[in-house]
Amino acid sequence: MTDRKTLQTALIHHDYEAPGGFGAFPPAIHHASTVLFENVAALRSGDWKDKSGYTYGLHGTPTTFTLEARLAAIEGGTHCLLAPSGLAAISMVDFALLKTGDDVLLPDNVYHPSRVLGNWLQESMGVSARYYDPLVGAGIAELIAPNTRLIWTEAPGSVSMEVPDLPAICAAAHARGVVVALDNTWSAGIALRAFDLGVDIVVQALTKYQSGGADVLMGAAITRDDVLHAKLSGSHMRLGLGVGADDAYLVMRGLPTLKLRFDAHDAAARRVAAWLKARPEIVRVLHPAFEDCPGHTTWKRDFTGAGGLFSVLFDARYSEARTDRFVDSLKLFRIGYSWGGPNSLAVPYRMAGIRRDWMDAGTLVRFNIGLEDPADLIADIERALSTLTD
Ligand SMILES: Cc1ncc(COP(=O)(O)O)c(C=O)c1O
Structure with a gap:
């Protein structure tokens, strides 16, 4: 067999090898199912x-x-x-x-x-x-x-x-x-x-x-x-x-950017949670850095920060239909699962399979605070809160 290949084979077996010594910050992306062995x-x-x-x-x-x-x-x-x-x-x-x-x-x-x-x-x-x-x-x-x-x-x-x-x-x-x-x-x-x-x-x-x-x-x-x-x-x-x-x-x-983003989520979430805590519509802020949250003292002992995710309980005087309407009325917060991305999210939850006395106080809504300006997020929530009573 000579070294001459047909075009079809040459399309698969090519001789060029890029020079070594290439340096860059991003790691290389290696795609492979088959990994080659020398022998x-x-x-x-x-x-x-x-x-x-x-x-x-x-x-x-x-x-x-x-x-x-x-x-x-x-x-x-x-x-x-x-x-x-x-x-x-x-x-x-x-x-x-x-x-x-x-x-x-x-x-x-x-x-x-x-x-x-x-x-x-x-x-x-x-x-x-x-x-x-x-x-x-x-x-x-x-x-x-x-x-x-x-x-x-x-x-x-x-x-x-x-x-x-x-x-x-x-x-x-x-x-x-x-x-x-x-x-x-x-x-x-x-x-x-x-x-x-x-x-x-x-x-x-x-x-x-x-x-x-x-x-x-x-x-x-x-x-x-x-x-x-x-x-x-x-x-x-x-x-x-x-x-x-x-x-x-x-x-x-x-x-x-993990820590910078995490810290930004943390600071914004605490600001939004503190604002919510002062609102008459909210009976409990379930954010580990807040005293209302079960296990808060454990969080203080073991954690050095918090993320962007927390929940609140709306006063039981608001029906679930009302709190659903609140979530539907948010504009910057979108409705969807998951968290940790740049966009803020809100989801009403029925806690399947758990019972706590404190849950009787109201309806739970979970917020994921994204990377938007917290002042805009607070304004969005404030406007949506008005739909609870109108
Ligand atoms: C606490 C927690 N653990 C694990 C997962 C699972 O992650 P994934 O969606 O990548 O399966 C989620 C997803 O929402 C979560 O909230």
């Missing part, structure tokens, strides 16, 4: 668990390894695995640690699809999923059964905003050899050092603050523990939880 011996020695090399696009590329390393560093962890959504990262943890006959404890205010997953594991896989009051603290010890393998926490719960006592829950769990996983999305890993408080696995929905653009879905499971990481890697591989290179790049692109 058969290299292929045979390939190990997808070892991030010192590459085996297949699903198991990592320089782009995804770089994002994983950066996320682990932000959170204070040593290992990170990406998943195509925050919920996929949650399922990676569940499938890594739970099997038939095991028990998992979840806070009753947990991110609702995580609860749906827990119920599904119970109905179809013979895992028992039980729910606890997130303010249970050290009392979680009484709920731990001999077959409890995993305790989920969420700090704070992303609708009722209750802040759990993580050190107390972790101490009780570890005394019984139980793993604690935290959905740390609200703090973006910026305002809570979860591993220092005893948490074993942190999950982030990178869809929110890390991406910052409301334009990409991704999740991550981060740990400091080699054994847990190996279990998570097995689950990641079995479930095929790869992420696209362009999406990984989009998330990476958000990281340099």
